[in-house]
Amino acid sequence: MLKRIAHTFDGYIWQSDLRAMPAHKxxxxxxxxxxxxxxxxxxxxxxxxxxxxxxxxxxxxxxxxLAFVFAVLKGLGVxxxxxxxxxxxxAPLGEKGELLTGRxxxxxxxVRAGVLGIIGLLVLLYAVVALVQKVExxxxxxxxxxxxxxxxxxxxxYLGVILIGPLLVxxxxxxxxxxxxHTVMEQIVALGGTGHLMLFATKxxxxxxxxxxxxxxxxxxxxxxxxxxxxxYGGIFAGILWEFAGWAFAALTVSSTRLTxxxxxxxxxxxxxAWIYLCWVILFVxxxxxxxxxxxxLVRRRGREDVGGRTLERLALHIMYLIGRSYHDSKQPWSRxxxxxxxxxxxxSVLDVLGRLRExxxxxxxxxxxxxxxxxxxxxxxxxxxxxNAMRLxxxxxxxxxSYLKGVPAVDTVVNRLDHAIETALGxxxxxxxxxxxxxxxxxxxxxx
Numbered sequence: 001m002l003k004r005i006a007h008t009f010d011g012y013i014w015q016s017d018l019r020a021m022p023a024h025k026x027x028x029x030x031x032x033x034x035x036x037x038x039x040x041x042x043x044x045x046x047x048x049x050x051x052x053x054x055x056x057x058x059x060x061x062x063x064x065x066l067a068f069v070f071a072v073l074k075g076l077g078v079x080x081x082x083x084x085x086x087x088x089x090x091a092p093l094g095e096k097g098e099l100l101t102g103r104x105x106x107x108x109x110x111v112r113a114g115v116l117g118i119i120g121l122l123v124l125l126y127a128v129v130a131l132v133q134k135v136e137x138x139x140x141x142x143x144x145x146x147x148x149x150x151x152x153x154x155x156x157x158y159l160g161v162i163l164i165g166p167l168l169v170x171x172x173x174x175x176x177x178x179x180x181x182h183t184v185m186e187q188i189v190a191l192g193g194t195g196h197l198m199l200f201a202t203k204x205x206x207x208x209x210x211x212x213x214x215x216x217x218x219x220x221x222x223x224x225x226x227x228x229x230x231x232x233y234g235g236i237f238a239g240i241l242w243e244f245a246g247w248a249f250a251a252l253t254v255s256s257t258r259l260t261x262x263x264x265x266x267x268x269x270x271x272x273x274a275w276i277y278l279c280w281v282i283l284f285v286x287x288x289x290x291x292x293x294x295x296x297x298l299v300r301r302r303g304r305e306d307v308g309g310r311t312l313e314r315l316a317l318h319i320m321y322l323i324g325r326s327y328h329d330s331k332q333p334w335s336r337x338x339x340x341x342x343x344x345x346x347x348x349s350v351l352d353v354l355g356r357l358r359e360x361x362x363x364x365x366x367x368x369x370x371x372x373x374x375x376x377x378x379x380x381x382x383x384x385x386x387x388x389n390a391m392r393l394x395x396x397x398x399x400x401x402x403s404y405l406k407g408v409p410a411v412d413t414v415v416n417r418l419d420h421a422i423e424t425a426l427g428x429x430x431x432x433x434x435x436x437x438x439x440x441x442x443x444x445x446x447x448x449x
Contacts, residue, residue, distance in 0.1 A: 010036075014300075033299050034292050041288060050138040051280035054131070058276050061131035066104065088206075092249040092275055096268045132158045132221075135283075139222040142287040144347045146355070147371065149223050157221070211239035217283070218290045225335075225370040230294035238286025245278055297341050307349050312391045316353050317434075318343055320362065320387050324379050324435045333372035353391070360390040379432035385423060387431070392422075 013032050021029065041047065066086070086104060090097035133154070140148075149157065215235030219226050253271060292299050307315070322342065323334050336354060340347040354373065357363040361376045375382060394402070 030296065030299065034289065037292065037299055038285060038288055042285065046141065047281060047284045047288075050134075050141065051277050051284060054134055054138070054280045055273050055277045057127070057131045057134055058280075059273070061127040062104065064125070065128050065131065090272070090275070092246040093253055093268075093271050096253070096271060100268055100272055129158060135217075136221050136223065138280075138284055139218070139287050140224075142284060143222045143224050143226070143291055144351065145222060145224045146351055147223060147365075207239060207243060210242060211235045214238040214242075214283070214286055218287055222287075224337075226290060227294055230290045233293045234286040234288075234290025237289040238282050241285065242279070242282050245282060249275060249278065295337060295341065295347070297344055298347065307345075309391065312349075312353060313388050315343065315345060315349060316357060316387050316391050317384070319350070319353055320357065320375075320382070320431055321434055321438065323363065323373050324375055324382075324431045325438065327374050328379070328432075328435045328439070333366060333374050335370050335372050356390045356395055357387070359395055360386065362386060362390060375431070379435065380430050382431040384426045384429045384431070384434065388422065388426065 013029060013036065087098060087101045090101055093100060136149075136157075140146075211232075212235070215228075215231045218234045219228060219231035319334075319339055322339065326333055334342075336347065336350055339354075340350045343350070354363065358365065358376070362382055363373050364376045366372045366374060
C-alpha cells in the first residue's frame with residue numbers, strides 16, 4: 001500500500017502538466033519536486049563529505065578566525081559583542097555550550113602576535129584562508145562552477161568576507177540592542193495594537209539576521225553570478241532549517257545522558273563537532289535551494305545523466321551555433337547557465353562540451369561578473385568537422401590510447417570508413433555558413449507568418 005501511495009504521489013508530482021495549473025499550484029508542485037531532488041542530492045553523499053571535511057578545518061580555524069573578528073570588533077569598540085554571539089551559536093549544546101564559549105574566548109584572549117611570531121601567525125592565517133577556500137569550493141560544487149578565482153580575486157573576496165562578517169555582527173547586535181532596550185519597549189507598548197505588532201517584529205529580528213547572513217554568503221562567495229532573489233530564497237530556507245535544527249539539537253542534548261557516559265570528558269568535543277557538521281550541511285542545502293530557484297529547469301527526476309558520443313556531438317554543434325549566432329547578430333554572448341536553460345540539458349554536460357571546445361581553441365571565455373562565451377577565432381575558419389572532432393578525439397593532454405591500442409585490422413577498417421563518412425557528410429562547411437543558413441530560414445519563417 002505504501003509503495004502504491006508513493007508511486008501515485010510521485011506520478012502526480014512529475015507527470016502533471018504545470019502549464020495547465022494555476023500559479024499557486026505550480027509553485028506547490030515546484031517546491032515538492034525540489035524537496036525530492038534535495039533529498040536525492042543529499043543521499044548522493046557529496047554534501048556530507050564536504051561538510052565532514054569542513055568540520056576538521058573549522059576546528060583548526062575557529063580560534064584564529066575569532067581572533068581576527070575580535071580585532072576588527074575591537075577597532076570598532078564593540079568587542080564585547082563577540083562572546084554573546086558565540087554563545088548564541090553554541091546555545092543548542094546547552095550547558096556545555098556555555099562552558100565551551102568560555103574556553104574559546106579564553107583561547108582568543110591569549111592569541112598575541114608577539115608571542116606567536118611570524119610562523120605562528122602564518123599558520124593561523126592559513127587556517128582561516130583554508131576554511132574560506134573550502135566553503136567557496138563547496139558552494140562552487142553546488143553551483144557546478146569549475147573555473148577558480150585568480151589569486152588576486154581570492155584575496156579580495158576572502159578579505160571581504162572576513163571583514164564584512166564582523167560588520168554584520170555589529171549591525172545585528174546594534175539593532176537587537178536598540179529594539180530590546182527598556183525605553184524603546186515602553187514606547188512600543190504605549191502604541192497599543194500597533195505596538196504589540198511591533199513588539200512581535202522585534203522578536204523576529206535575530207532570525208532575520210540569520211537569514212541575512214546566509215543570503216550574504218550565497219550571493220557573495222560562489223564564483224558565479226547569483227541573483228539576489230535566488231540567494232534570498234536559499235537564505236530563508238537555510239535560516240528556518242538552522243533554527244529548527246538548533247531546537248532539535250538542544251532537545252537531543254538535554255535528553256542524551258549516555259553520550260557523557262560513553263565519551264566522558266570528550267563528550268563536549270563530540271557534541272561540538274556534531275553541531276558544526278550539521279551547520280555546514282544546512283549551509284550547503286540552502287545553497288542548493290538557491291541554485292534550483294535560479295535554475296528551475298534543472299529540478300527534475302534524477303537518473304543517469306551521462307550522455308553518449310552522439311549527444312555530445314549534437315550538443316556541441318548546438319552550442320557553437322547559438323554562440324556564433326549571437327556573435328553574428330551582435331547580441332549579448334551566452335553564459336553556461338543560459339545555454340543549459342535554452343537546451344534543457346544538465347549543466348555538467350554543457351560544461352564538458354564548453355571545456356573541450358575551449359581546449360581546441362573554438363571558444364573564448366569573457367571574464368566578468370557573468371562568464372560568457374564567444375567564438376575563439378573567425379567563424380569562417382571554424383569548420384563543422386572541427387566542432388565534431390573536438391568531441392570525438394581525445395582531449396589535449398589526455399593519454400593517447402589510440403597510439404598503442406592493439407587493434408584488429410577488420411575493425412580498424414570499419415572505424416576508418418566511419419571517419420571518412422563523417423568527413424564526407426560535413427564537407428567543408430563552416431560555422432559561419434551554418435549561422436547564415438539558419439538566419440535565412442528564420443527570415444523566411446517570419447515573412448510567412
